[in-house]
Amino acid sequence: MKLLKLYAYDRTKIIYADRFDTIDLLLLNRKRKISHQEVDTIIHRLLKVDREAVNVNVGYKKQIMEAGLRPKEDYKDIIAIEYKVPKE
Numbered sequence: 001m002k003l004l005k006l007y008a009y010d011r012t013k014i015i016y017a018d019r020f021d022t023i024d025l026l027l028l029n030r031k032r033k034i035s036h037q038e039v040d041t042i043i044h045r046l047l048k049v050d051r052e053a054v055n056v057n058v059g060y061k062k063q064i065m066e067a068g069l070r071p072k073e074d075y076k077d078i079i080a081i082e083y084k085v086p087k088e
Contacts, residue, residue, distance in 0.1 A: 009042055016046060023047060025081040026060075033077045047083050055082045 007014035012034055015026040025046065027034055040051055047054065057063070061078035064071075071078070 023083045027079040028075050029077045030075050034079055
């Protein structure tokens with residue numbers, strides 16, 4: 001793990017994890033669903049790329065629940081974003 005940061009956008013928590021070859025963002029909101037526009041804004045501000053350059057998993061909350069993982073807090077929406085850093 002190269003870098004781990006925590007951000008907030010409105011009421012959405014953002015976990016930024018830079019793992020050298022990929023950058024992962026985890027968006028968590030306890031109050032409401034995260035909108036498409038909010039996801040785009042977060043991608044532009046933190047990663048400085050378009051949505052087409054990243055892999056957005058809007059069904060991440062369902063996946064972790066089916067795997068038997070329970071978050072410590074109750075979240076209305078959890079979205080995972082993966083960006084593969086291009087090699088120079």
